[in-house]
Amino acid sequence: MHVSPLRAASTLALALSAATLAASAQAAPAELYIDAATHAMPGMPGMGAMGRLAGAMGGQRPSYGMTRHPGMPGRYLDVALYNRAAPGQPATQAVPKGLQLGNSIELLARERGRDEAAGSHDGSGGLGLADGASYRVRYFWGCGEQARSGQPVEYSMTVRNGKPVQGGRAMAPRQVPAQGPDIGPQHVLWPNPGARRGVSDTASLVGTHRLEGSGLPASLQFALDRGDDFLPRIELDSTGSPGEGMALEWNPVDGARGYFIHAMASQGDTIVMWSSSEDGYAGPELMDYLPEALLAQWTGKRTVLGADARSCRIPAEVFAGVEATPVVQMIAYGGQRSIAEPRPADAGRDWSPAWTVRVRSKSTAMLMPGLAAGATRDAARPAAKETARGLLRGLLGN
Template sequence: MRRFAIPVMVGGTALCTIAATVLAQQAAVPVARYEMRAETMSGLGGMAGGGGMGAAMSMAFGGTPKAQHMLWLDLGSSRAAADGKPKAEHFMPAGAKLGKSVLLRTPQAAKRDPGEADFQRPKGRMLIFWGCGEHAPKGQPVVIDFSKLAAGQVPAGLFTTAVPMDRWVSPSSSKTYGYWPGEDGKSAKPDSSLIGAHRVAGNYSPDMAFTLAKDFMAPLNASNALQPSGSTLLRWGAVADATGYYAMMIGGKQSGQGGEMSDVVWWSSSASRQFGGGLADWLAPATVAKLVNDKTVLSPQTTTCTVPAEVKAAAPDFMFGTLHAYGPEESFAYPPRPADPKVKWVPEWTARIRHRSTTGFLVGMEGFGASAAAGAQQPAPACKPKKKGLGGLLGGAVAGALGVPGAGGDGC
């Protein structure tokens, strides 16, 4: 008999309703966990996400790169393939335009979690700003000396504890691990759709079947413009299904000696000092709802944020911005959770997909960053999935000194 998944829909109110049951009920660790991360990347993010030469030409002629659809798949299992040759594939609906299936590759090298990398310790300082407003309030910026970090002197409260890092499937958490994109030369396209029936089958995990109702999110259409006060007005169009927005900028000031940076400047749209953690990750809707409530994340109704004048003044040489629209989640499990909390839940497998839309822009280039409608574009190159942690946006050297989780991971 073919086994079908029962959707486990978890939202803000639903979470409160079932919280008592979840806490009281014992649950076994599933044999297999499957995770999908879907992202729409626009602006400079579209270029980094696979726009390639087409995106570069668009920029050269005053345009902006077209939006790209990016998809990362991770399968982790407590089983090993009987013949020692692990194989798994994900059968997609026709609208995905990825053929009959995509192969989940099991890495042969020594285990290394997605996003890990080696780093060179940077010199100089980091200046941290936060919050939307024309001017930075008293007490900003917080100055971090990289030399002290390298010596192990980490300032108290440097990293946020309000936004926990999610425990994604990884090689180190699995007996057998498979990922995609791999080496099959396939990648999601700007017009790929995820809606429809999906099936994951392999020789080291139970068969999974589920149907997705949510598609890739719409691209973020953002622009930024310098104001007479020296502040920067960031604007964007509302995105359907967005649960909240989070913006951050990274910039620098050169020392004049060999082009090295004397100061690295970082700003986030959070109303309080929140740095690192899971803010640059795919966040669950329930987590985002809490972060909106405490003003760490901007509400789904917010479409503007003014970056304080002191931020750009501290980073006169360059400044790059990123805006995230966190999106919906769909979760599935087999067998479904028993209604009776006294009955232990022993799932064979769980699967989930999270969405977000991201755009990148250069600060000070008025209008740049507005995304074009998704259309024909060169596909993104196949790559090993890496967690899109804060490190990928700060740069490996800076993130390495700060010990940022996911440092160096940029999706490829």
């Protein structure tokens, strides 16, 4: 039985996650996770504060998990608490005024129906291809005027007599270990159905935070500083055209520890993908939080652009002859900080912290070069939809 590279990589990632959980058997009785994200869509009309207001008026409320893959521009916050003394019981988190959410936020359990709907999906169902259908994926990587020798790498699949026939070389995703909590009924979260609004574009986490609730340690109080706060927006801009090569430039993002860019476009049955990685192709799996050790390793190998990078050129060969508008995604990786209950001066040898906090941040941007500044948002949707359809067909159908 054929096992796709994507599925094999997912299985390996799950094994690594299980090993990580086993190694953390001595975890603190109370664990708090705080994820902060900033998202921008440079040049897209109708976005920004007005776009988010329209979304709110349309009934779109913030929900836990939106920091992973934000939709509208703005700032996003996810908070998850696991209290071993009282799993799934509500808690109150006092927050600084700068967060602009009042004096506190309520951490509540996720609705059961939401848990079931949010179950994992490994892509095993696939999207399916009709007999005789085919698709082709072309991979590029590296910044520069021209594509490197040996590029593109190509992979194809054709269905013959109901069986897939593969050609070329499929690029396996990079191995990014699972991080953070595996959300279940034992966690309480914010945002939740009771959250009336998300964080504003000027919100700040800086200041003192304190948690109270059944079974929580009385000492669960900590302070976040500027290094733990939301990252600024990425002001990403492009010159040139997709068919002749594009020069990408961006502002220095204060607090960023590295950058990564991924672009893709689809036309017919061909999907073209490119990344800024210098040591071989890297995919959309890097458009997420990365463990600090892995980020340092990949920065050294130039998989990730350094914190001092301010520009990158997509070679002309990448999108030459592709009429569809490419989607360019960029991420600035922020810091990750772990905080634990301070050790008392009179603590014995067997003392261990009663609580831990993990805080991490990132800033992302999505750019669709070639769309006129005055174009309507509706004009941008078909291109994004077609690109997404091509990506899913290429990867999940793999």
